[in-house]
Amino acid sequence: MKALVIHGPRRASVEDVPDPVPGPGEVVVAVKAVGICGTDFHIFEGDSLGGYPIIPGHEFAGVVDAVGPEVTSLRPGDRVAVDPSLFCGHCEFCLTDRGNHCENWGGIGTTVPGGLAERVKVPAANAFPIPDSMTFEEAAFIEPVACVVHGMNRLQLRPADRVLVFGAGAMGQQLVQALVHAGASELVVVDVDPGKLELARRFGATKTVMAGRVEEELGTGANSRGFDVVVDATGVPAVIERAFRFLGPTGKFLQFGVAPKHATVSLSPFELYHKDWMLIGSMAVNHTYLPALRWIREGRIQVKPLLSKTLSLEELPEFLAKPKSPALLKVQVRF
Numbered sequence: 001m002k003a004l005v006i007h008g009p010r011r012a013s014v015e016d017v018p019d020p021v022p023g024p025g026e027v028v029v030a031v032k033a034v035g036i037c038g039t040d041f042h043i044f045e046g047d048s049l050g051g052y053p054i055i056p057g058h059e060f061a062g063v064v065d066a067v068g069p070e071v072t073s074l075r076p077g078d079r080v081a082v083d084p085s086l087f088c089g090h091c092e093f094c095l096t097d098r099g100n101h102c103e104n105w106g107g108i109g110t111t112v113p114g115g116l117a118e119r120v121k122v123p124a125a126n127a128f129p130i131p132d133s134m135t136f137e138e139a140a141f142i143e144p145v146a147c148v149v150h151g152m153n154r155l156q157l158r159p160a161d162r163v164l165v166f167g168a169g170a171m172g173q174q175l176v177q178a179l180v181h182a183g184a185s186e187l188v189v190v191d192v193d194p195g196k197l198e199l200a201r202r203f204g205a206t207k208t209v210m211a212g213r214v215e216e217e218l219g220t221g222a223n224s225r226g227f228d229v230v231v232d233a234t235g236v237p238a239v240i241e242r243a244f245r246f247l248g249p250t251g252k253f254l255q256f257g258v259a260p261k262h263a264t265v266s267l268s269p270f271e272l273y274h275k276d277w278m279l280i281g282s283m284a285v286n287h288t289y290l291p292a293l294r295w296i297r298e299g300r301i302q303v304k305p306l307l308s309k310t311l312s313l314e315e316l317p318e319f320l321a322k323p324k325s326p327a328l329l330k331v332q333v334r335f
């Protein structure tokens with residue numbers, strides 16, 4: 001079968017690899033749609049969690065092609081979306097509801113072969129049947145929405161909190177919708193791209209601000225009460241450092257965007273103490289796949305408007321290597 005193989009930093013090609021064979025408790029999924037995500041770019045650029053070579057792709061949906069021994073929950077032909085998390089289930093963190101910090105953590109498409117291939121082998125327990133009403137393109141968004149659900153679980157928004165979000169990319173747009181459903185009152189979104197801001201307004205942002213005009217539009221320090229919640233969905237250190245200026249007393253800061261591994265930002269510990277701040281991280285998904293599926297299935301989180309571009313597997317190596325337009329939201333590979 002054909003697969004995208006990343007052999008090392010900036011070395012990717014589409015090649016023929018052996019077909020996966022399902023073991024006990026496993027199924028093979030014929031992939032139909034795969035979302036390309038920041039993590040795939042990190043792997044391509046040399047920041048791999050699982051070493052090389054690797055077949056990436058962790059946001060995918062498809063049709064069950066073959067089932068291994070002991071699989072009773074799925075049959076060939078079932079339409080499924082796959083939770084890429086591989087939690088061992090028996091370490092201290094798995095046993096205390098922190099599977100995303102599993103001591104034996106693995107991920108389909110990050111540490112074992114992923115969905116950027118015609119077929120992929122996954123544990124049957126990770127494959128969630130999807131309704132006929134859900135397209136494969138929509139189902140490939142369940143994984144990123146599951147990250148948003150985890151972020152919302154971490155954040156614990158209170159009714160009518162005033163929220164400021166930096167970054168209206170694909171993740172930012174999903175966060176905006178989730179924040180609306182979770183009860184935000186004011187919801188201000190900042191980005192560099194006017195088209196993305198317009199989409200954020202469609203999804204429920206009450207105000208949008210171009211990145212260069214944040215201080216003028218929102219005020220800082222003594223002129224401003226600050227927000228109850230500030231979310232970074234950019235992962236850009238300079239943006240994160242600046243974002244703290246807009247956090248009000250007892251404010252919660254959610255770091256949702258993935259910053260470069262060795263980046264640092266400066267933060268005043270006096271302010272952290274004096275303003276009763278709470279700093280919150282949000283790492284991937286933690287048993288949040290099913291709630292995400294339900295959110296998409298019921299149309300609460302709209303993902304179709306986030307799909308900017310569809311590629312074939314053959315077009316992907318070139319796409320990974322070239323610079324991206326700031327207007328781009330989600331890109332998917334279709335089979």
Ligand SMILES: [Zn+2]
Nearest residue numbers: 037038039059
């Ligand atoms: Zn992802």
Ligand SMILES: [Zn+2]
Nearest residue numbers: 088091094102
């Ligand atoms: Zn574990």
